[in-house]
Amino acid sequence: MTLRVGYDIQFEIPASVAMVALLNVHPSRVADLRGPDELCIEPAAQINSFIDSFGNRCARFVAQQGPLRLSSSTLIYDSGLPDRVSPDAREIPVQELPFEVLRYLYNSRYCEVDRFSTIALELFGAVPPGWSRVQAICDWIHTRVSFGYQHARPTKTALDVYTERFGVCRDFQHLAVTMCRALNIPARYATGYLGDIGVPNSASPMDFSAWFEVYLEDRWWTFDARHNQPRIGRVLMATGRDASDVAITTSFGMANLTHFTIVAEQLPPSQTASF
């Protein structure tokens, strides 16, 4: 299938400010693109594009005082298959993990692994290691944390989510990532497009979403403690240790969000054919 993905994000900038945007499709999905994946900045600004230490494509630019608009719209091929499920995927002992995976076992800003070592063991120590343990973590969080936009705040950590039991998608994933790491399972935070493709009766607005990835057997697997069911049509944009690493935009000074619209939808078959 073909997906249309894009965004229209607007700010009011009180004073010229440097920004870094992670608004491109992840390098691992570039081959699937069926159109240009370019960040349009209005008023025009020179973009310095680079790959960060996590492998994400980033764009740095200076936003001038006044209104700022970041937008894009493109097409991308998608297999149309739901997230892969592999209950036999084994947990890899720390001593056998690829070196580059080790860093996803450590603490990060919103994932206080050091405060969850005993709690995670108490909750999930009796569950068989590997896929089933990660799934048990997702089930637990999905059941016990309630979704609500009014519960979002930028400084909310996994421990806050654990005590408050409310959050938005990033909060669900932060808690899951932290639990996994506390059990020595490499886990990283992921952001991207997620439409409601294949979801019956969904009326949720199109939006970016957060999920997480876990390293089992010999690769990273997609999990999602918020939805907790295999989904179709995720378009990965970035992965990192937590939301602090992969904010859609990071501004090094004031930038007031004024508009935010995301498109992430399946193109009708006829349109795909004509592409």
Added chain:
Amino acid sequence: MTLRVGYDIQFEIPASVAMVALLNVHPSRVADLRGPDELCIEPAAQINSFIDSFGNRCARFVAQQGPLRLSSSTLIYDSGLPDRVSPDAREIPVQELPFEVLRYLYNSRYCEVDRFSTIALELFGAVPPGWSRVQAICDWIHTRVSFGYQHARPTKTALDVYTERFGVCRDFQHLAVTMCRALNIPARYATGYLGDIGVPNSASPMDFSAWFEVYLEDRWWTFDARHNQPRIGRVLMATGRDASDVAITTSFGMANLTHFTIVAEQLPPSQTASF
């Protein structure tokens, strides 16, 4: 001058456990080594050596149940010059920073940049940017935070240091790193050997120490909010976002420290000659 540096660190291991050690001299100092820089593990264990994403040399191994000893002793050449001071070093606007430096502007586990943006501006916004602003941060912390081993704890964050005003060397640096980042100055945490070379009447035990580095002009510079004076004989071992990235040893399970001795001293000139 020549320095002798080494360690003898012992643990009691209740059950076989994977460990990662950052106990080698930093790659940037390898050319100065005047002896082998090898981690000796007793009982013997196979070491997987690798360079992490921050450029540090790491050693991964499995510690068996029972006593564990990690030790090393080597010689290293040192210029004998104190930390370089360069009051004219300019702050680089975010849009002109090398890409690989950007990540040292972000949040990390013990450096909650997001909670210090206003505080840092209130305290240091009136100080001219660049070297003098970083120095003002060090002066402030050095004057207002008291040193004490009894105030150490593994989960202590920059905000804790800011409110408690007590800490060990890592705490001083975490607060300084966080203040710098909140002002858009790239800052990273550093660990290594620091003897009391050139310090009159010092009687402090030899130990590892923490300091921090700041990116100004076109390079990283050494600062130390704990000692707050140029020191001779730092031997860098690792840099990272904060102490969580560069723990001397990280064990993925229980490991009880039983002994800890560090050597970091100047070799008498005669011995250096005979080397």
Added chain:
Amino acid sequence: MTLRVGYDIQFEIPASVAMVALLNVHPSRVADLRGPDELCIEPAAQINSFIDSFGNRCARFVAQQGPLRLSSSTLIYDSGLPDRVSPDAREIPVQELPFEVLRYLYNSRYCEVDRFSTIALELFGAVPPGWSRVQAICDWIHTRVSFGYQHARPTKTALDVYTERFGVCRDFQHLAVTMCRALNIPARYATGYLGDIGVPNSASPMDFSAWFEVYLEDRWWTFDARHNQPRIGRVLMATGRDASDVAITTSFGMANLTHFTIVAEQLPPSQTASF
């Protein structure tokens, strides 16, 4: 002048639950009442009325499963004078404070006095003690904290307000109370009605509000770090160490708020006359 004050607060109760409401006018204002001050509960429930350890009138009752409505409307005489200002009011040394005032120097849930002792001294230690120091605290908070309902959360503490710089009226007062106590000035949290009487061009909805009281000279004085100007027509309902002590309603189990309307307005003179 005469004020009409009242409320209509509704909940959906999933299962029978005990509640405590602080919805009466404070005993210190009972003589001003010009009508009955009775909590009406629908469906009817037996009320146990008592005075808590802070001197507030409380109502305990059991809410049955289903919808619950708490309402009241009464009239109260008010002097029509703004909050008294007394710049010469002296700070009383701790050793001379009335014993019953001492408890308002201590820590409480949302006022972590122990984490502010140095910060408060750094910010306000140079301001002359007494009224001017309390006013300096209010000025500082009023200027540097922004109001916004979207920043409310039940677990927000003074330290959170200090770092986030956003909050609702309770947050402003918690920070002010904490700063005062850290400087050995007794301070307590207050809640009640506050209409916009005498406020030109105000369009804010009528609501309960929070302010705080400080003990200077020989009595408690009203301060308000949120509005930071003398106001007319406060009708005190309760005082305590912080919001946890004087929640409008505390339910010992689930109770979902469904409706919340407050009335606090000046009666037109003609109506007053006919009363």
Added chain:
Amino acid sequence: MTLRVGYDIQFEIPASVAMVALLNVHPSRVADLRGPDELCIEPAAQINSFIDSFGNRCARFVAQQGPLRLSSSTLIYDSGLPDRVSPDAREIPVQELPFEVLRYLYNSRYCEVDRFSTIALELFGAVPPGWSRVQAICDWIHTRVSFGYQHARPTKTALDVYTERFGVCRDFQHLAVTMCRALNIPARYATGYLGDIGVPNSASPMDFSAWFEVYLEDRWWTFDARHNQPRIGRVLMATGRDASDVAITTSFGMANLTHFTIVAEQLPPSQTASF
């Protein structure tokens, strides 16, 4: 039996400071005293004695600059019976609790009840209410938290204890008190003398200790999550919402502890006879 109880606590006072001491035996034990219970202050200072809002006897005085010594030694009769155990003691519904007990259901500085409501229910919701539920809380904490003086710090809260699993006696009780309140069981913090009377092979130094009290059936009962076994010879000094309310000494300015010796021992029978 007769106990000798007393203390010798010394400070160095940098500048004249007001202090409040809770160093008397609790009013509920005054009838058991077999000697004067007087706080001796050197150099001499005038004592203002009062009963605080929790019913504790307090002493307020001004300590002059220089060394300060607080001391006392007295005799007190004790039944010699261990803490009473009453497995049938029922939990009282909130609506039937005595009014003065209600405040021990609320949040306090070190007992963040609002952050434990779900956790407490998950851990202990399946245990029958009443005595057995409180005992289950004590068992859980006693088993899972380790004692160690090196883990003490003045700002440690129940949530910190829950994540760190280390603490001193006050930390054990704070966590237990918080869990009880989160389950609507009134609980208060208690401090006093606790020798090792009747404890075989004990070699612990005599000290003050913390325990907690729970309101069940028609009275307060003693529990102790640290020792978790009925003990002989507790001599209550104070109860409050948490340690912040009942600190042995609270100084409203600097006071540096230099010496701390506690006596709490059984008098040999012969001495008792001769009394």
